[in-house]
Amino acid sequence: MTDRPPPKSVLARGAALLRACGDAGAPLALAELALRTGLPKPTVHRLLGELVRLGLVERTGEGTYRIGLGLFVLGVSAPSVCELRDAALPYLGDLHEATHENVHLAVPDGTDTLFLEKVTGRRATPIVSRTGGRLPAHCTATGKVFLALDPGPRDPRPPRGALPRLTPRTLVLPGQLARDLALTRARGYGVNLEEAEIGVSAVAAPVYAHGRDSRPVGAISVTGGTRRLDVERLGARVCAAARALTRALST
Template identity: 80%
Template sequence: MADGGSPRSVLARGAALLRACGEARGPQTLAELALRTELPKPTAHRLLAELARLGLVERAPDGRYRIGLALFVLGQSAPSARELRDTALPFLGDLYEATGENVHLAVPDGSDTLFLEKLTGRRATPIVSRTGGRLPAHCTATGKVFLAHDPRPPGASLPRLTPRTLVLPGQLARDLARTRARGFGVNLEEAEVGISAVAAPVYGARDARPVAALSVTGGTRRLDMDRIGARVCAAARALTRALSG
């Protein structure tokens, strides 16, 4: 748990298990979920059984757990996220048609960046991100956009996902200053080896800080950062105007 201890209330424990299922890159065993949430196995097993009865998690034939369809439907009904996604989809489509690479719509979520939508295709470079998934903000282009406009400093202990992940506070601070100066964030193989990304901020009608970010992600050798950066910035400005209209 990020707060250094297991949650105490039943509701908080159930929420922790749902978050652990959602953050995982695939189905998780009971032991893995208990470890991630710092819950005793019997407690995790009992709560997962109740969550499965409600359709909020599903138990695969091999006994592992994943997010259930009921929770996905519930998440899709959140008005702010749905409206943002619906407004952004045409701009995401234009970016994909122009680049042929993976295109994301992301929002800040604590110390993470949360991917509300992802467009990809046969021409795009395979990457680990997925709709509804999270990655640490400090090693993603979208996350750097959020951190660059956040007056609070990033956490003191930053996970290293690749040899190029910026984990020293001074390094990251300089990179965030460059993000503010040029108007877009860059991830150079900091979340996945061989994969880079460019992201630009999206603002609401009355927001001084970004409410979302658009990004293009692909193989490092295939991305022309300046050209892609200009396209992503133009799309983000157009989406900002659409949200403000």
């Protein structure tokens, strides 16, 4: 159940339902949507009916609900998303061809990292991430890039509040995470060592729109089996791809 108070306006309630459907990654029943949003079941039922009629939500044959095609069309039409994704795709493809692993393009979203694109294949390590999905920033390579390279305080600081522990290796102590973020800043790329998923590690590098005098607009990462990744060598490769994409965005 959500820790936040339920939204009050009709627009905010509809948005909460859409976010719950999108974050789940799988169809949800009405009762589960009510639990996740904190809204009464009759309210959820009424709003879902409107969202289905608008094409923003689809009702499955099992009586569950998922994001509709109409919302997908609206999402991919966002100029900032289209420009970054279209510019990044050739570099993501090159990284996948070179590594045969999962390659992501991510952007910061509050205390999360949001995956705009994922390039994978039959030889890649199966992982939980998906296009449009999100994970807590503190336990992902892309998220560490965003936390460490924010141009605010010179010393990188983790987000406030209790940090969720996804695996036994997730860094949740503030001092421990701060040291890792300082290392991320020093070497220029972030590393996740089984902190979001056991047996899976990742390396990520920042992407800028106007050179290195601003916060990253995104990050590129390669994610795969821990035993298969040479972090140091992969860091150089991912950084090179991120720099090439930065140059493309700056022209």
